[in-house]
Amino acid sequence: MTADGELLGFLDSERDRQVDFLQRFARIDTANPPGDTRQAADLVRAFLDKEGIAHRTEAPKADNPNIIASFEGGKGPGRHLVLNGHLDVFPVGDRAAWQRDPWSGDIADGRLHGRGTVDMKCGTTAMLFVFAYLHRLRAELPGRVTLTVVSEEETGGKWGTGWLIENCAAEVLGDCVLNSEPSGVATVRFGEKSMVWLRFTIAVKGGHSAYPHTGGSAIKVAAALIQDLPAIESMMPDEPDTVRRTLDRPEVQKAVDQSLGAGAAGVLRRVSVNIGTIQGGVKINMLPPECVLEVDFRLPVGISRAAVLARVADIAKRHPGTRFEELLPGGPEANVSDPTHEMMGHLLRRAGALLDAPPQPIVSLGGTDTRFWRAMSVPAFVYGCSPAGMGGIDESVSIAEFHHVLRVHALAAVDYLAAARPK
Numbered sequence: 001m002t003a004d005g006e007l008l009g010f011l012d013s014e015r016d017r018q019v020d021f022l023q024r025f026a027r028i029d030t031a032n033p034p035g036d037t038r039q040a041a042d043l044v045r046a047f048l049d050k051e052g053i054a055h056r057t058e059a060p061k062a063d064n065p066n067i068i069a070s071f072e073g074g075k076g077p078g079r080h081l082v083l084n085g086h087l088d089v090f091p092v093g094d095r096a097a098w099q100r101d102p103w104s105g106d107i108a109d110g111r112l113h114g115r116g117t118v119d120m121k122c123g124t125t126a127m128l129f130v131f132a133y134l135h136r137l138r139a140e141l142p143g144r145v146t147l148t149v150v151s152e153e154e155t156g157g158k159w160g161t162g163w164l165i166e167n168c169a170a171e172v173l174g175d176c177v178l179n180s181e182p183s184g185v186a187t188v189r190f191g192e193k194s195m196v197w198l199r200f201t202i203a204v205k206g207g208h209s210a211y212p213h214t215g216g217s218a219i220k221v222a223a224a225l226i227q228d229l230p231a232i233e234s235m236m237p238d239e240p241d242t243v244r245r246t247l248d249r250p251e252v253q254k255a256v257d258q259s260l261g262a263g264a265a266g267v268l269r270r271v272s273v274n275i276g277t278i279q280g281g282v283k284i285n286m287l288p289p290e291c292v293l294e295v296d297f298r299l300p301v302g303i304s305r306a307a308v309l310a311r312v313a314d315i316a317k318r319h320p321g322t323r324f325e326e327l328l329p330g331g332p333e334a335n336v337s338d339p340t341h342e343m344m345g346h347l348l349r350r351a352g353a354l355l356d357a358p359p360q361p362i363v364s365l366g367g368t369d370t371r372f373w374r375a376m377s378v379p380a381f382v383y384g385c386s387p388a389g390m391g392g393i394d395e396s397v398s399i400a401e402f403h404h405v406l407r408v409h410a411l412a413a414v415d416y417l418a419a420a421r422p423k
């Protein structure tokens with residue numbers, strides 16, 4: 001039997017086992033904060049043990065374990081494929097608003113319920129099974145496959161993927177990364193926007209409102225600044241050619257709007273500026289001496305943090321008494337992999353064969369751990385279930401999509417590894 005045929009056998013004959021694992025995973029509270037993932041890590045390790053797969057735990061913070069497992073294929077050297085998923089999930093929020101226990105793992109109407117089932121217990125479970133099935137087929141595959149199941153993704157990844165990339169690079173970098181964060185089955189994501197958060201403080205002399213000639217108004221200055229900042233939205237991104245050509249295609253723009261909401265195609269490729277908070281003034285008859293604004297900038301691929309900060313500095317200079325500081329200094333840049341990379345082709349073809357129409361390659365508005373690999377020039381691609389309900393009340397995932405995502409990743413992984421086999 002071919003590797004494909006055997007793989008399809010595992011995928012189909014173990015559907016109940018796949019759902020059972022996802023259900024048990026969904027029943028473990030891994031809300032972050034606090035982000036204690038030890039019990040979920042036990043579940044993953046028990047699964048790997050049962051499959052006879054060696055693994056190792058790297059826990060720079062004891063309650064944030066990261067699991068690495070890796071094997072060599074039996075057909076000689078080839079490509080090194082890395083699979084990535086995270087254990088932690090968003091907090092529950094208002095528990096009273098949930099119809100079911102957020103950790104119920106209940107199955108109803110083809111959906112599995114629980115906090116984090118969408119982001120990303122469904123995807124992480126899919127990667128675990130993909131890894132186990134590839135391991136069973138290892139005698140027929142060239143190259144190497146590495147699984148990274150990490151913690152602390154929801155709070156930045158410093159102790160999770162970020163730590164592994166910094167401290168275990170030889171093992172976890174690889175040649176290409178598959179990640180199954182929720183993307184919606186109609187899109188494959190090859191890049192993501194970044195964010196810059198700034199706090200502006202405007203300080204002027206102030207005084208009595210009957211004597212406006214004696215001191216300025218920080219709120220007036222803030223109002224003028226608020227008028228000027230959106231000029232940054234007209235900055236033109238310098239996108240790599242392959243990215244520009246991909247995102248220019250009308251069918252891709254349509255997919256962006258469908259996947260991210262109407263109007264998203266316009267937002268995706270420019271800076272967006274949100275004045276999130278404003279605080280100022282002391283009393284109705286006082287000239288306000290201080291006003292503080294917090295502003296969230298989202299940067300597209302092809303516009304650097306430094307370029308935005310320079311434009312902001314230019315604008316701030318024109319407004320007396322204004323200074324600003326970064327709230328998330330040293331954050332990631334918008335990042336992108338080549339949308340014409342071979343792996344993209346495998347994902348689009350394998351998913352397209354199972355759907356009415358092939359998915360489209362797009363860039364994501366939100367961030368994932370794939371940025372750590374992209375920062376090291378390792379191509380990384382995201383394909384997962386629908387993001388609908390992610391992080392919301394009554395989160396639940398479609399079981400059919402879970403099986404679909406698992407299948408697409410498994411088949412694309414075999415395509416990618418087998419393509420390096422000497423003819």
Ligand SMILES: [Zn+2]
Nearest residue numbers: 119120153181
């Ligand atoms: Zn996630």
